Amino acid sequence: MTSIRRDILIGLVCLALAVALPFAMPGRYVITQSTLFFIWAIVVVQWNLVLGIGGIFSLAQMALFATGAYATAMLGFYWKVPMLAAIPMAGVITVAVGMLIGLACLRLRGPYVALLTLAIAQVMYVLIVNDTDCFTTTGGCMPLFGGVRGIGQFGDIGLRALFPSKWYVAHYYVGLALLAVAVTISIIVIRGPLGLAFRALRDNPGYAMSRGISRFKYQLWIFAVSAFFTGIAGGFYAIHFRVVGPTVFSFSTLLFLIAMIVIGGLGSIWGPLLGAAVLMLADEGMRELSDYRNIGLGLLLAVFVIAWPNGLNGWLQRSRASRN
Amino acid sequence: MDVLIQIVASGLTLGAMYAVATIGLSLVYGSLNMLNMAHGAILTLGGYICYAAIVHAGLHPALALLAAAFVCALVGLMIYFSAALPLLRAENFETNIFIATIGIGSVIENLMLKGFGPYPIPQPLAVDGQVVIGNVHIPLQNVFILGVAIVLMVGVAILLQRTSAGRAIRATSMNREAAQLMGVRVGRIYAQVLALSGALAAVSGIMISSIATLTPVMGGDPMLKAFIVCVVAGLGNVYGAVVAAIALGLLEAATQYVLGVRWSFATLLLLVILVLIWRPYGLFGKQQVVRL
Amino acid sequence: MAEATLEIVDASAGYAGRIVLDAIKLSARKGELTAIVGPNGHGKSTLLKAISGLVPVTSGEIYLDGLRIDRLRPDQIVERGVIQVPQGDLLFPAMTVHENLLMGAYANSDGLAERLDFVFTLLPKLKERRNQTAGTLSGGERRMCGIGRGLMAGGEVLMLDEPSLGLAPIVIEQIYEVIFNLRREGRTILLVEENAERIAEHADMIHLLDNGRIAWSGLGAELMARPEIVETYLGV
Numbered sequence: 001m002t003s004i005r006r007d008i009l010i011g012l013v014c015l016a017l018a019v020a021l022p023f024a025m026p027g028r029y030v031i032t033q034s035t036l037f038f039i040w041a042i043v044v045v046q047w048n049l050v051l052g053i054g055g056i057f058s059l060a061q062m063a064l065f066a067t068g069a070y071a072t073a074m075l076g077f078y079w080k081v082p083m084l085a086a087i088p089m090a091g092v093i094t095v096a097v098g099m100l101i102g103l104a105c106l107r108l109r110g111p112y113v114a115l116l117t118l119a120i121a122q123v124m125y126v127l128i129v130n131d132t133d134c135f136t137t138t139g140g141c142m143p144l145f146g147g148v149r150g151i152g153q154f155g156d157i158g159l160r161a162l163f164p165s166k167w168y169v170a171h172y173y174v175g176l177a178l179l180a181v182a183v184t185i186s187i188i189v190i191r192g193p194l195g196l197a198f199r200a201l202r203d204n205p206g207y208a209m210s211r212g213i214s215r216f217k218y219q220l221w222i223f224a225v226s227a228f229f230t231g232i233a234g235g236f237y238a239i240h241f242r243v244v245g246p247t248v249f250s251f252s253t254l255l256f257l258i259a260m261i262v263i264g265g266l267g268s269i270w271g272p273l274l275g276a277a278v279l280m281l282a283d284e285g286m287r288e289l290s291d292y293r294n295i296g297l298g299l300l301l302a303v304f305v306i307a308w309p310n311g312l313n314g315w316l317q318r319s320r321a322s323r324n
Numbered sequence: 325m326d327v328l329i330q331i332v333a334s335g336l337t338l339g340a341m342y343a344v345a346t347i348g349l350s351l352v353y354g355s356l357n358m359l360n361m362a363h364g365a366i367l368t369l370g371g372y373i374c375y376a377a378i379v380h381a382g383l384h385p386a387l388a389l390l391a392a393a394f395v396c397a398l399v400g401l402m403i404y405f406s407a408a409l410p411l412l413r414a415e416n417f418e419t420n421i422f423i424a425t426i427g428i429g430s431v432i433e434n435l436m437l438k439g440f441g442p443y444p445i446p447q448p449l450a451v452d453g454q455v456v457i458g459n460v461h462i463p464l465q466n467v468f469i470l471g472v473a474i475v476l477m478v479g480v481a482i483l484l485q486r487t488s489a490g491r492a493i494r495a496t497s498m499n500r501e502a503a504q505l506m507g508v509r510v511g512r513i514y515a516q517v518l519a520l521s522g523a524l525a526a527v528s529g530i531m532i533s534s535i536a537t538l539t540p541v542m543g544g545d546p547m548l549k550a551f552i553v554c555v556v557a558g559l560g561n562v563y564g565a566v567v568a569a570i571a572l573g574l575l576e577a578a579t580q581y582v583l584g585v586r587w588s589f590a591t592l593l594l595l596v597i598l599v600l601i602w603r604p605y606g607l608f609g610k611q612q613v614v615r616l
Numbered sequence: 617m618a619e620a621t622l623e624i625v626d627a628s629a630g631y632a633g634r635i636v637l638d639a640i641k642l643s644a645r646k647g648e649l650t651a652i653v654g655p656n657g658h659g660k661s662t663l664l665k666a667i668s669g670l671v672p673v674t675s676g677e678i679y680l681d682g683l684r685i686d687r688l689r690p691d692q693i694v695e696r697g698v699i700q701v702p703q704g705d706l707l708f709p710a711m712t713v714h715e716n717l718l719m720g721a722y723a724n725s726d727g728l729a730e731r732l733d734f735v736f737t738l739l740p741k742l743k744e745r746r747n748q749t750a751g752t753l754s755g756g757e758r759r760m761c762g763i764g765r766g767l768m769a770g771g772e773v774l775m776l777d778e779p780s781l782g783l784a785p786i787v788i789e790q791i792y793e794v795i796f797n798l799r800r801e802g803r804t805i806l807l808v809e810e811n812a813e814r815i816a817e818h819a820d821m822i823h824l825l826d827n828g829r830i831a832w833s834g835l836g837a838e839l840m841a842r843p844e845i846v847e848t849y850l851g852v
Binding site: 112122297299 | 353357359406414418420426551554586590593596600
């Protein structure tokens with residue numbers, strides 16, 4: 001079986017299971033948590049493209065996610081843009097912001113990129129949180145970016161009105177659809193010419209560059225693609241929770257997501273998804289131990305990087321290889 | 325004039341604290357190519373150990389400072405043996421150690437959160453009184469911080485320039501293989517550098533918490549600024565880092581005065597980005613020639 | 617005939633599963649100049665790195681004065697007195713010449729002052745440049761500094777990896793003058809060189825390394841009397 005066929009098969013099986021889930025387990029809690037899983041999975045799958053395939057050590061992914069969420073909320077709040085239009089617009093805005101960050105960072109070497117992107121995210125957070133000047137006073141004082149409290153009341157995609165009692169199931173399917181698209185794009189990138197270019201750059205940089213493969217150009221491309229879907233995920237997050245606040249920048253979310261990628265397997269197609277699923281489930285299972293959540297996450301992250309740098313995906317592949 | 329004195333005074337204090345926080349980070353990057361993301365947590369830990377040693381154990385402040393430096397040096401050693409040593413044997417060291425230390429930093433930070441709680445605690449290691457220059461009152465604490473920082477920086481400079489161990493550290497960061505051929509046991513150098521960096525982080529954590537307060541997350545901001553200093557100076561360039569740290573402190577004090585606290589960090593970052601576009605390897609950094 | 621100081625017995629070595637050296641057998645005898653010649657990319661540098669412990673020896677053994685050294689760390693090997701002057705000098709560019717020389721004596725600082733005098737007498741240029749940063753030296757001076765740094769270790773065996781590489785002919789002559797002088801003084805030298813003709817008459821033993829194997833071994837003067845070998849392996 002070729003790898004692309006196997007990817008399609010795995011994808012379809014997962015999709016079928018996910019479509020069936022609301023019928024098997026109709027409880028509201030399971031459905032909403034799964035929707036959250038879809039959102040994080042989109043971010044992780046796209047971040048994996050940047051980190052694992054593009055080899056760009058960017059920590060700006062949550063800032064891009066926040067850009068998408070804030071853009072969606074602000075378009076709805078200030079200009080009353082309908083959400084169905086606002087979300088794709090937010091995706092485009094995120095791409096623009098992503099390109100700017102990319103232009104500033106991508107000529108630098110790995111560690112510089114990590115530091116600079118982290119600092120950019122931090123600056124965005126500080127600027128939003130410390131903003132106390134009232135931008136409008138409709139419904140109380142409201143800073144431009146909503147300040148500490150964030151932005152609410154910016155509209156909806158209408159599924160809440162359409163299915164008053166089952167809107168969360170509708171959101172579940174929207175999330176699933178977005179994730180399916182994000183994963184498809186990720187497969188196309190990894191197995192397609194872009195992935196090939198990066199493999200060439202990694203395996204034989206001299207030859208690849210002499211054949212006109214410019215690392216900078218391809219990195220900017222992959223940055224843009226992943227920014228788009230990350231922004232869309234941010235927009236969906238905004239309408240799902242009906243409020244966008246500075247908590248999206250929190251370091252513990254960043255830790256949670258990066259742990260998903262590393263534990264699943266950096267650079268692989270299914271690893272990050274697997275890691276997201278495992279960590280979401282583990283998080284659920286240890287809800288009573290929530291005080292120790294970040295300690296556990298930190299330990300898992302360190303232990304996996306040191307002992308199993310290829311993550312669960314690498315482990316699965318090894319065990320399959322040894323069976324054959 | 326008074327404003328200028330005020331800005332210079334607080335800028336120098338800030339710069340001195342950043343410099344001490346940065347030296348360790350820069351040394352570690354220089355010799356191991358390792359970005360230690362746990363540096364902020366170690367710095368905070370130093371602040372808390374000093375607090376606990378004075379308040380709970382009743383130690384003399386000077387001893388408490390030493391205790392904090394010692395514990396944080398041990399943490400640095402632990403990071404070497406548990407993370408850096410195994411990762412050095414594998415590929416992608418730079419990326420992997422970065423991720424691993426994010427994890428380790430989170431563990432340390434959250435252990436402090438469990439141990440000391442989320443609420444700000446004042447740092448008991450403080451000096452009362454003030455000096456007056458012109459019409460400006462400068463707390464003695466700031467003078468004290470500046471003094472300790474200068475002593476530490478001179479100490480580190482003597483260590484690096486005048487001792488055989490320091491020369492070995494510099495040699496390792498210039499060329500690992502050549503250092504090995506001189507008989508330098510690089511593993512031991514790495515351990516020493518991480519321990520030294522931990523001790524320096526502890527002292528800077530104590531200084532920072534003495535003019536602000538102790539919280540489990542207080543290390544994040546100075547660490548980020550220390551990183552910025554490293555980036556501006558060129559990663560691994562220790563002396564450049566000291567100059568850049570003091571410049572950054574002065575600049576921060578000035579922007580805080582002119583534009584307000586809110587914009588100072590953003591301005592700094594913008595400046596850093598401009599510097600990096602102009603000189604991608606830092607102001608004092610040299611481009612490494614990548615052989616294909 | 618003098619006893620063997622450095623003895624390599626069927627040693628193989630390589631990087632990441634690729635064998636670069638295949639069962640090498642040779643020895644460097646006390647007070648002699650032993651040369652390893654051969655085309656580029658055939659394992660000469662790897663051999664020196666393997667002796668220095670920078671590349672793991674996968675099978676076989678290496679002895680210094682009868683004691684096994686191939687399982688030791690690089691710093692332990694230096695401590696035993698096997699000193700390498702690496703290819704391309706690998707000086708510490710931001711250190712002064714003097715500091716570079718001090719680094720040479722890092723593992724063994726007994727009699728530091730005498731050794732420094734010795735190096736400065738042998739290589740007077742270094743004395744002139746002692747406070748200059750190594751990164752600003754000319755190519756020939758850099759090479760001298762590398763050799764001086766190696767001599768500062770006061771080791772038993774001095775290994776030189778292509779000391780003529782990339783230098784102008786007149787500078788090469790100066791460098792070899794220094795090396796041959798060291799040989800006359802009775803130093804044990806293991807020399808890697810691409811150009812066999814340059815050293816043949818001064819070398820006590822020559823080993824020809826081809827594709828990771830010793831293709832020919834013999835006395836220095838012998839090689840030049842065997843044009844067919846020179847032609848086959850060295851393409852002169």
